[in-house]
Amino acid sequence: MGKVLVLYDSRTGNTKLMAEYVAEGARLVESAEVRLRHISEADGQDLLWADGVAVGSPTHMGQPSWQMKKWWDECGVWGQADGRLGAVFSSEGGHAGGAMMTCLSLLLILMNFGILVLGVTDYAYYCYTLHYGATTVRQPRVEGDIAACRELGRRLALAVRAGHINLREDHETGPAMHSEKPADWS
Numbered sequence: 001m002g003k004v005l006v007l008y009d010s011r012t013g014n015t016k017l018m019a020e021y022v023a024e025g026a027r028l029v030e031s032a033e034v035r036l037r038h039i040s041e042a043d044g045q046d047l048l049w050a051d052g053v054a055v056g057s058p059t060h061m062g063q064p065s066w067q068m069k070k071w072w073d074e075c076g077v078w079g080q081a082d083g084r085l086g087a088v089f090s091s092e093g094g095h096a097g098g099a100m101m102t103c104l105s106l107l108l109i110l111m112n113f114g115i116l117v118l119g120v121t122d123y124a125y126y127c128y129t130l131h132y133g134a135t136t137v138r139q140p141r142v143e144g145d146i147a148a149c150r151e152l153g154r155r156l157a158l159a160v161r162a163g164h165i166n167l168r169e170d171h172e173t174g175p176a177m178h179s180e181k182p183a184d185w186s
């Protein structure tokens with residue numbers, strides 16, 4: 001137990017560098033096995049391999065990149081990842097450029113997949129919180145940015161080590177299996 005996928009998109013390398021620090025933080029946890037993957041190198045099986053996933057995207061118009069959204073649209077494992085753990089991060093062009101909104105959008109995607117999302121209440125560094133995910137302006141270059149990315153990965157790996165719940169198994173026995181399908185349901 002302890003597999004972490006760091007899945008990212010990046011057009012100009014800034015989110016990629018964040019992802020590398022997130023992966024570095026996850027590796028600080030003993031026994032963590034970490035896969036660092038650009039979306040072009042990953043498929044749904046990588047998601048199913050992982051107990052926890054950290055997802056990062058550049059902020060594009062206050063949203064994740066369309067390529068990141070497409071990856072989730074097409075990964076083909078919706079309904080199979082329930083109970084895994086997730087956390088998010090984003091790079092933006094300037095302060096208040098929407099990275100937090102990108103994080104929230106990414107969290108919505110994870111929730112839609114049944115992934116349990118991780119909030120972090122304490123500070124990663126002076127003036128740096130990770131309540132909804134890690135954000136940086138352009139590339140992480142100052143200590144606080146780097147500490148935030150590393151801490152996101154470390155926390156996720158710690159939570160994963162504590163154990164994710166495989167809620168997929170519950171599909172077979174959950175209440176939906178026993179409800180009657182209406183005649184006009186399509």
Ligand SMILES: Cc1cc2nc3c(=O)[nH]c(=O)nc-3n(C[C@H](O)[C@H](O)[C@H](O)COP(=O)(O)O)c2cc1C
Binds near residue numbers: 009013014095
């Ligand atoms: C199509 C596009 C839309 C963008 N929209 C925003 C935005 O809404 N807010 C912002 O702060 N930066 C915006 N940016 C800038 C990127 O978020 C920023 O440069 C980021 O660091 C890029 O990360 P990357 O190097 O991983 O691609 C946009 C960039 C592109 C290419």
